Amino acid sequence: MKDRTMPNTGLLNIYFTAGYPQLESLHYILPALMEGDVDFVEIGLPYSDPLADGPVIQMAGKKALDNGMNIDVLFDQLSKHSALMIQKPVYLMGYFNQMLQFGIEKFLIACQKVKVTGLIIPDLPMEYFEKEMKDLFEKYGIKITFLVSPLTSEERIKKASELSTGFVYVVSSPSITGTKAVLDEKMILYLKKLAGMKLNRVLLLGFGIQDKKSFELASAYLDGAIVGTSFLKQLDKGETDKNQILQFLAKFKKN
Amino acid sequence: MNYTQLPNPEGFYGVYGGAFIPEILYPNVKALQDTYQVMLADIGFQEEYNDLLKNYVGRPTPLYEAKRLSQHLGFRIYLKREDLCHTGAHKINNTIGQIILAGRMGKRRIIAETGAGQHGVATATVCALKGLDCIVYMGEHDIQRQAANVARMRMLGATVIPARSGSKTLKDATNEAIRDWISHAEDTHYIIGSAIGPHPYPDLVSRLQSVISKEIKIQLLDQFGRSTPDYVVACVGGGSNAAGAMFDFLDDEKVKLILAEAAGKGINSGSTAATSQIGKKGVIHGCMTLLMQDQYGQITEPYSLSAGLDYPGIGPMHAHLIEQRRVKVLSATDDEALRAVLELSRLEGIIPALESAHALAVLHQLTIKRDEVVVVSLSGRGDKDLGIYMENLKMDEI
Numbered sequence: 001m002k003d004r005t006m007p008n009t010g011l012l013n014i015y016f017t018a019g020y021p022q023l024e025s026l027h028y029i030l031p032a033l034m035e036g037d038v039d040f041v042e043i044g045l046p047y048s049d050p051l052a053d054g055p056v057i058q059m060a061g062k063k064a065l066d067n068g069m070n071i072d073v074l075f076d077q078l079s080k081h082s083a084l085m086i087q088k089p090v091y092l093m094g095y096f097n098q099m100l101q102f103g104i105e106k107f108l109i110a111c112q113k114v115k116v117t118g119l120i121i122p123d124l125p126m127e128y129f130e131k132e133m134k135d136l137f138e139k140y141g142i143k144i145t146f147l148v149s150p151l152t153s154e155e156r157i158k159k160a161s162e163l164s165t166g167f168v169y170v171v172s173s174p175s176i177t178g179t180k181a182v183l184d185e186k187m188i189l190y191l192k193k194l195a196g197m198k199l200n201r202v203l204l205l206g207f208g209i210q211d212k213k214s215f216e217l218a219s220a221y222l223d224g225a226i227v228g229t230s231f232l233k234q235l236d237k238g239e240t241d242k243n244q245i246l247q248f249l250a251k252f253k254k255n
Numbered sequence: 256m257n258y259t260q261l262p263n264p265e266g267f268y269g270v271y272g273g274a275f276i277p278e279i280l281y282p283n284v285k286a287l288q289d290t291y292q293v294m295l296a297d298i299g300f301q302e303e304y305n306d307l308l309k310n311y312v313g314r315p316t317p318l319y320e321a322k323r324l325s326q327h328l329g330f331r332i333y334l335k336r337e338d339l340c341h342t343g344a345h346k347i348n349n350t351i352g353q354i355i356l357a358g359r360m361g362k363r364r365i366i367a368e369t370g371a372g373q374h375g376v377a378t379a380t381v382c383a384l385k386g387l388d389c390i391v392y393m394g395e396h397d398i399q400r401q402a403a404n405v406a407r408m409r410m411l412g413a414t415v416i417p418a419r420s421g422s423k424t425l426k427d428a429t430n431e432a433i434r435d436w437i438s439h440a441e442d443t444h445y446i447i448g449s450a451i452g453p454h455p456y457p458d459l460v461s462r463l464q465s466v467i468s469k470e471i472k473i474q475l476l477d478q479f480g481r482s483t484p485d486y487v488v489a490c491v492g493g494g495s496n497a498a499g500a501m502f503d504f505l506d507d508e509k510v511k512l513i514l515a516e517a518a519g520k521g522i523n524s525g526s527t528a529a530t531s532q533i534g535k536k537g538v539i540h541g542c543m544t545l546l547m548q549d550q551y552g553q554i555t556e557p558y559s560l561s562a563g564l565d566y567p568g569i570g571p572m573h574a575h576l577i578e579q580r581r582v583k584v585l586s587a588t589d590d591e592a593l594r595a596v597l598e599l600s601r602l603e604g605i606i607p608a609l610e611s612a613h614a615l616a617v618l619h620q621l622t623i624k625r626d627e628v629v630v631v632s633l634s635g636r637g638d639k640d641l642g643i644y645m646e647n648l649k650m651d652e653i
């Protein structure tokens with residue numbers, strides 16, 4: 001759904017893992033992202049067995065769990081930022097089993113209460129969502145984002161776009177998070193194909209977006225990109241404060 | 256009930272099963288879902304599969320009446336000798352079938368996870384047989400406790416990659432294998448080693464292993480004049496040898512089915528792999544099943560001395576059979592299993608795998624009449640466990 005009239009309007013989505021590097025880190029990361037030039041915020045629920053994640057997000061998740069992060073703690077932390085939560089869309093990313101155990105409806109109610117915009121659940125198949133969960137998401141006004149990859153058929157890309165009420169998460173290469181996106185011919189063809197499909201959704205490119213070049217490429221064809229692993233590495237450098245986060249963000253967008 | 260008609264087209268056995276996978280794997284999994292039944296039924300497939308089972312694996316494996324053990328326990332025991340399969344366990348029944356499927360799907364790169372190393376060896380073996388690349392993921396802890404199998408895989412030309420997350424056992428090896436598959440979805444077939452994973456794997460593996468129960472029927476009729484036993488007993492990690500030994504008896508409710516889980520240091524000790532007893536419904540490795548987890552859905556670390564049973568989940572078909580009370584679950588601790596190892600060694604001259612010993616151990620917990628017939632799935636041989644036996648059995652005292 002790119003607005004072709006305004007060049008360089010790539011949307012930036014920043015991912016971080018809740019409870020990392022410290023249990024309470026969200027309290028400075030979230031305000032910094034709200035202040036900075038960011039369009040979406042994505043918060044990862046740390047999970048014991050993150051199948052779609054590479055070493056960096058795995059490690060961050062493990063550290064966060066060791067720090068004592070869990071779903072109750074996260075909702076409690078988010079509830080302290082109600083003024084911020086309405087400034088920009090905030091998505092939670094977690095694995096299906098986490099929601100299942102918490103209780104899907106209870107989870108959606110909690111999301112609604114703290115003003116979470118939507119959810120990204122990489123191991124939730126579209127068919128299962130459609131059959132078992134769609135109505136509940138509608139009832140509580142929580143959006144859902146599905147993923148597509150270079151291996152996804154056109155027919156399924158359309159389905160993902162129709163079912164996604166949030167943005168569509170375009171995986172850059174068939175791989176796990178953190179794998180460097182290769183900006184080759186193949187990638188450009190893939191992005192062109194997606195752009196050409198004129199889908200009625202915001203399309204954000206993710207997995208391995210780590211610099212201005214990859215961000216701009218994504219923004220040239222799609223609506224923008226998601227930066228996760230690279231941001232976590234920044235946080236990992238320690239003593240990160242708001243200014244450092246703002247500096248990191250400035251790498252992606254020229255003002 | 257028609258259990259053998261399950262799962263439904265979406266891969267569900269009641270509420271369990273399905274395919275909860277990242278979208279990247281959808282094309283691979285869907286292709287398998289759409290074709291596995293046709294491929295299994297194909298005459299060309301059947302011919303090659305049966306030929307390899309007979310002439311390469313050494314099937315049919317004997318059904319052996321264990322007379323001294325029977326006398327000792329007071330009922331009639333037959334051992335289904337999967338330990339005599341090439342490579343030493345039932346695992347190869349599945350890998351032979353899947354390697355033929357992989358060839359038909361045009362995949363040249365094979366990956367697998369392994370716990371005890373038996374599935375890894377069975378996969379490395381069929382890859383050598385077919386000249387395909389083989390990568391096996393194995394928990395670092397299991398690499399240490401099953402060193403002989405690691406050496407065998409390497410000799411067979413496989414690359415063994417240690418999984419270093421979590422408890423560094425089977426669950427973590429499976430995570431790594433799935434991540435590899437996500438990253439190489441186009442050229443790679445993932446040979447899952449148990450009746451777990453996204454649909455169609457639980458069904459595919461169960462059907463490839465069902466040769467075990469088909470043989471039991473024929474052999475029992477031949478030796479005993481009756482094709483059905485009163486009991487079938489098998490150990491269960493993910494559930495492939497149990498599925499195989501029980502498959503053709505599932506719809507005959509007169510046959511009582513007993514699963515033996517690994518209790519580790521005791522079901523409530525905090526160090527256990529007795530999944531169905533302390534587990535709850537949830538999603539692990541792509542399927543809805545019973546698994547060990549905390550209130551937030553974090554998967555908890557299992558424990559068993561036996562690397563092949565050290566898994567926090569159980570196959571979805573088994574979860575359904577448990578819920579329907581079609582099977583009964585018992586469990587054996589490390590110590591009970593070790594005692595059963597010695598018992599079989601001394602009474603029958605057969606040193607069983609530590610996994611299989613769990614099935615032997617639960618025989619002591621059953622009240623069975625003198626004239627009743629029990630078939631035990633002796634899923635593997637004990638060679639790979641000699642290190643563990645030497646460490647835990649205090650050889651000079653026994």
Ligand SMILES: Cc1ncc(COP(=O)(O)O)c(C=O)c1O
Nearest residue numbers: 373492493494495496563634635
């Ligand atoms: C000899 C033997 N038996 C049993 C198992 C457990 O697997 P399953 O529950 O799939 O039969 C293993 C796994 O490694 C094994 O090596």
